[in-house]
Amino acid sequence: MKTLKNKLIPNFLKKYIIYYNDHGFKLTIKKFGLKLILGIVAFYFIRDSILYIIIPYFVLKGIFNF
Numbered sequence: 914m915k916t917l918k919n920k921l922i923p924n925f926l927k928k929y930i931i932y933y934n935d936h937g938f939k940l941t942i943k944k945f946g947l948k949l950i951l952g953i954v955a956f957y958f959i960r961d962s963i964l965y966i967i968i969p970y971f972v973l974k975g976i977f978n979f
Contacts, residue, residue: 923956 922930929949933941941949 925952925956 929945
């Protein structure tokens with residue numbers, strides 16, 4: 914059975930989290946570096962854009978008939 918924590922973590926981040934738990938922050942950044950940071954930033958940028966910009970736009974467009 915999956916826990917709530919496992920359901921909230923994106924699949925592409927799971928291998929990085931396992932490595933981080935085993936080796937720590939410094940070695941994780943040293944091994945995965947810029948690829949990891951850009952992946953996380955891109956994922957959350959896209960997710961937050963959808964949640965906080967696109968969905969409210971379409972809701973308001975439907976309510977106020979722009």
